[in-house]
Amino acid sequence: MNTNPVFSLYIPTRIVFGCGEIKRLATEKLPGKKALIVISSGTSMKKYGYLDKVIELLKENETESVVFNKILPNPTKKHVMEAAALCKDEKCDFIVGLGGGSSIDSAKAIAVMACNPGDYWDYIPAGTGKGRPVSKALPVVAIPTTAGTGTEADPWSVITNEDTKEKIGFGSELTYPALSIIDPELMLSIPPHLTAYQGFDAFFHAAEGFIANCSTPISDLYALEAIRLLYKYLPVAVADGRNIKARAKVAWASTLAGLVESTSSCTSEHSMEHAMSAYYPQLPHGAGLIAISEAYFETFRNDCMKRYMKMAEVMTQLKSNRPSDFIDALVRMQKECKVHELKLSDWGIKMEDFPKMVQNARDTMGALFTLDPRPLTDEEVLNIYQKSFK
Amino acid sequence: MNTNPVFSLYIPTRIVFGCGEIKRLATEKLPGKKALIVISSGTSMKKYGYLDKVIELLKENETESVVFNKILPNPTKKHVMEAAALCKDEKCDFIVGLGGGSSIDSAKAIAVMACNPGDYWDYIPAGTGKGRPVSKALPVVAIPTTAGTGTEADPWSVITNEDTKEKIGFGSELTYPALSIIDPELMLSIPPHLTAYQGFDAFFHAAEGFIANCSTPISDLYALEAIRLLYKYLPVAVADGRNIKARAKVAWASTLAGLVESTSSCTSEHSMEHAMSAYYPQLPHGAGLIAISEAYFETFRNDCMKRYMKMAEVMTQLKSNRPSDFIDALVRMQKECKVHELKLSDWGIKMEDFPKMVQNARDTMGALFTLDPRPLTDEEVLNIYQKSFK
Numbered sequence: 001m002n003t004n005p006v007f008s009l010y011i012p013t014r015i016v017f018g019c020g021e022i023k024r025l026a027t028e029k030l031p032g033k034k035a036l037i038v039i040s041s042g043t044s045m046k047k048y049g050y051l052d053k054v055i056e057l058l059k060e061n062e063t064e065s066v067v068f069n070k071i072l073p074n075p076t077k078k079h080v081m082e083a084a085a086l087c088k089d090e091k092c093d094f095i096v097g098l099g100g101g102s103s104i105d106s107a108k109a110i111a112v113m114a115c116n117p118g119d120y121w122d123y124i125p126a127g128t129g130k131g132r133p134v135s136k137a138l139p140v141v142a143i144p145t146t147a148g149t150g151t152e153a154d155p156w157s158v159i160t161n162e163d164t165k166e167k168i169g170f171g172s173e174l175t176y177p178a179l180s181i182i183d184p185e186l187m188l189s190i191p192p193h194l195t196a197y198q199g200f201d202a203f204f205h206a207a208e209g210f211i212a213n214c215s216t217p218i219s220d221l222y223a224l225e226a227i228r229l230l231y232k233y234l235p236v237a238v239a240d241g242r243n244i245k246a247r248a249k250v251a252w253a254s255t256l257a258g259l260v261e262s263t264s265s266c267t268s269e270h271s272m273e274h275a276m277s278a279y280y281p282q283l284p285h286g287a288g289l290i291a292i293s294e295a296y297f298e299t300f301r302n303d304c305m306k307r308y309m310k311m312a313e314v315m316t317q318l319k320s321n322r323p324s325d326f327i328d329a330l331v332r333m334q335k336e337c338k339v340h341e342l343k344l345s346d347w348g349i350k351m352e353d354f355p356k357m358v359q360n361a362r363d364t365m366g367a368l369f370t371l372d373p374r375p376l377t378d379e380e381v382l383n384i385y386q387k388s389f390k
Numbered sequence: 391m392n393t394n395p396v397f398s399l400y401i402p403t404r405i406v407f408g409c410g411e412i413k414r415l416a417t418e419k420l421p422g423k424k425a426l427i428v429i430s431s432g433t434s435m436k437k438y439g440y441l442d443k444v445i446e447l448l449k450e451n452e453t454e455s456v457v458f459n460k461i462l463p464n465p466t467k468k469h470v471m472e473a474a475a476l477c478k479d480e481k482c483d484f485i486v487g488l489g490g491g492s493s494i495d496s497a498k499a500i501a502v503m504a505c506n507p508g509d510y511w512d513y514i515p516a517g518t519g520k521g522r523p524v525s526k527a528l529p530v531v532a533i534p535t536t537a538g539t540g541t542e543a544d545p546w547s548v549i550t551n552e553d554t555k556e557k558i559g560f561g562s563e564l565t566y567p568a569l570s571i572i573d574p575e576l577m578l579s580i581p582p583h584l585t586a587y588q589g590f591d592a593f594f595h596a597a598e599g600f601i602a603n604c605s606t607p608i609s610d611l612y613a614l615e616a617i618r619l620l621y622k623y624l625p626v627a628v629a630d631g632r633n634i635k636a637r638a639k640v641a642w643a644s645t646l647a648g649l650v651e652s653t654s655s656c657t658s659e660h661s662m663e664h665a666m667s668a669y670y671p672q673l674p675h676g677a678g679l680i681a682i683s684e685a686y687f688e689t690f691r692n693d694c695m696k697r698y699m700k701m702a703e704v705m706t707q708l709k710s711n712r713p714s715d716f717i718d719a720l721v722r723m724q725k726e727c728k729v730h731e732l733k734l735s736d737w738g739i740k741m742e743d744f745p746k747m748v749q750n751a752r753d754t755m756g757a758l759f760t761l762d763p764r765p766l767t768d769e770e771v772l773n774i775y776q777k778s779f780k
Binding site: 008 | 398400401402403404405406407408611612615638642
């Protein structure tokens, strides 16, 4: 905290946390009487019974529901528009996002398009978006079944425009969830590699938010606790997915990292990853971040030395006297989570893709580059990509 | 954090923090067009120009205002009722609480009584109160000029019923301030002894909230940071009131301790103090807490040993291996702030008052005794009072 920090804190989401707390959906005051439940195109929400449970709990709470089940891992504008049309046809008065970040982020975007005319990209204030003002949105209830995005505790929604290959985060005070229920029991069945990808997404929300030049005393508090918890418990959750204590700690860390996104910001690491997964939608967001993280954080090693040492200290619980202690701890954590050897080429990325990704990262999420500890040149950005390539 | 913590987080207050940020009153979206400004009966709000400044900034924001200037250090139900009548007569649509906890707490109670019939005590769910439900309240804007109560970040309002000698805290989600502007520059003129009393009030919000049996992972985070900051900076602010860095750290710690009150709770130390200042309204709340604190925390020394050691560690930044390290650090901090030798008798309190205070504490704020680390007997409560008597 500087001598004269100026900051604000306003997070109007009601966060309910705890194992088994999904049951609260039957008793909490809900923001309407008919919900559009948004889930992914995958099978897990049905297979594990989460969808049926949510429908049933809503019914106990005298709330009808309709399901939209087409959301992709990197969710698209097309599906946002399609679901918003369904929402209007069915006269739903709120949206339930159930699943990973893709479903909850989509729920927020659908909530916007259920109340505003035109195309979703008309409202995006970056890239080829038109930046029209959003004056209202339906309320959203977020029920995460993964621990990573933090979207349950922030206003952001990341949607890909398939036509223009833009993957852009957008949100406003209107898109904070009205209610978020985080029940770690819904996360017990996530396989180890996804647990690691998602957990590192949360880790980078916290670490980027901690080195961002817009960090604040409150975001620092959330960030360091998220970093501490993830370093300690993510390897445990990866090794033993049934360990409910580790799952709960990782889930809480992910929500804390969402609070960081609400009070500080991601930095350009996220812009760089979005560019990769905009071109290669099969690349999981967390995997993309992990792949570039060592080179990314190495770049700023001498720009915020005290903050690197502070992160190292909460991770290792040892006094740190050099910023590279943080990089060492990060690499150690990646090795323990068995994600240190990720190859971008396994997802089809080619060395020659990187120049256009530099441009895409600047064009679509350029604002985050202004929040880095210092401005990066295009050459440095290219370097980070190239050093990360395997 | 236990293996299975269940907790929630919902703080709908927009908190704006920073030196000079009072100016934001001219630009923030306000919850109405005509404000009742509630200030104390003292002279400081006028002497330091804060009242004029607030009236002028509201005017810049196209908002009229009316002033109620009778609030006492231990605010009374009578003034709440009188101000609520003025508010209705003047058709004010929100309340600005400007000053210490007494003015902001009163603003919340006035906000309730401006929208609900009958007497304020009809709504108090403890003591001789009737516990009727409160269904609405006017919005409140909180502008603290002291650092201690945390009322800017919690829903609580402590009002004294002069007739029944009851001093009771009450609030609900309706009484969270809509907007709180915390500007440490407004705190530069607080004299050393009041700086210490108020700062220790914040300290005990955090320390009680940390040992309360309803503490949560989020309240722990806020509490430990408040405790760390106050131990380090309160003695600095007491010694040199013009030190703006120390003032800012203490102000932020006080707001964090308010967040603790919103996510955990005070314990019976507060009930015991309220009983004293209900009978002796000249006793400053913080002074009463300081006077009983050593005996109070000594009583639970072996009941939450790890938590005492954790508090000692964030205070001293040294490894702790015995819970009494916390008591030692607390006493040291009181000595540094020149408040270790407070005499309750200086405010007229007599040894023979204590039995009726035990009863009063149970009758009016009995609920907080259920949140102590373990249940106290009446004999133990009496002992704490008696040991604290000088």
